[in-house]
Amino acid sequence: MQKERLDELMVLKNISTWIIMIFLGVVISFITIKNIGNETIYGFVLYVISIIIMIWALIFVIITQILILIFKNEKIYFLNYTQIKIINKMEYFIIIAIADFLKIDKKYIRRFFIKNNNTAVESLNKKTNKKDILILVPHCIQNSKCEIKLTENIELCRKCGLCGINELNKIKKEFDINIFVANGGTAARKKIKDIMPKFIIAIACERDLIEGIIDTENAPTYGILNKTPNGPCANTIFNVVELREALKQFVY
Numbered sequence: 052m053q054k055e056r057l058d059e060l061m062v063l064k065n066i067s068t069w070i071i072m073i074f075l076g077v078v079i080s081f082i083t084i085k086n087i088g089n090e091t092i093y094g095f096v097l098y099v100i101s102i103i104i105m106i107w108a109l110i111f112v113i114i115t116q117i118l119i120l121i122f123k124n125e126k127i128y129f130l131n132y133t134q135i136k137i138i139n140k141m142e143y144f145i146i147i148a149i150a151d152f153l154k155i156d157k158k159y160i161r162r163f164f165i166k167n168n169n170t171a172v173e174s175l176n177k178k179t180n181k182k183d184i185l186i187l188v189p190h191c192i193q194n195s196k197c198e199i200k201l202t203e204n205i206e207l208c209r210k211c212g213l214c215g216i217n218e219l220n221k222i223k224k225e226f227d228i229n230i231f232v233a234n235g236g237t238a239a240r241k242k243i244k245d246i247m248p249k250f251i252i253a254i255a256c257e258r259d260l261i262e263g264i265i266d267t268e269n270a271p272t273y274g275i276l277n278k279t280p281n282g283p284c285a286n287t288i289f290n291v292v293e294l295r296e297a298l299k300q301f302v303y
């Protein structure tokens with residue numbers, strides 16, 4: 052397993068561990084106060100904690116309902132892009148921590164948040180100059196048997212047509228646009244920091260895509276999911292039509 056994946060797994064496990072520790076801490080505090088025998092303090096603490104839990108639960112339910120509405124109707128209603136980005140981020144980490152704790156498949160949860168992000172990006176209704184756009188693609192799109200090392204310069208591709216890099220070259224030529232093949236999240240973050248794009252179109256699997264979207268603060272990021280018919284991280288494919296449509300929608 053790649054180091055980056057192990058790190059992400061550790062983060063999620065840490066979140067779950069913290070939730071359990073806080074819960075245990077509250078339970079132990081209750082038992083201790085009850086054993087000391089001070090009914091007034093016990094009652095007061097119970098009251099305060101109940102109120103806090105109820106407020107949090109209420110906020111959580113309201114935000115979840117808003118996100119479900121956005122997902123179903125592909126409309127942002129009274130919210131703006133920044134507000135959706137904030138609530139998407141807040142809910143994502145809570146729900147992923149719970150899903151991780153309950154051992155639920157997180158693929159569909161991630162798709163939900165990617166779709167909501169894309170709805171928010173589309174709601175901006177703006178086109179960006181091609182010079183300020185960056186297309187980020189994962190290295191697993193390149194055929195694993197290809198011997199050419201591609202990152203900065205995808206034009207090194209010999210255009211044999213065995214993988215999606217060939218199509219990316221055509222798109223690069225046609226739209227005269229920046230395309231970067233990232234070897235991982237760190238390389239993608241560095242590229243973004245270096246060239247400071249105003250808009251990003253990212254192609255990746257569910258996990259990398261949503262975590263990259265959440266991570267990127269300064270540029271709206273539109274996500275396109277890649278497909279993994281050969282298993283994760285190997286000879287992945289993407290929908291060229293979807294990428295072309297996104298470019299027509301967001302580039303001038």
Ligand code: SF4
Nearest residue numbers: 197208209211212214
């Ligand atoms: S299309 Fe380009 S990158 Fe892909 S396998 Fe052929 S030469 Fe390599």
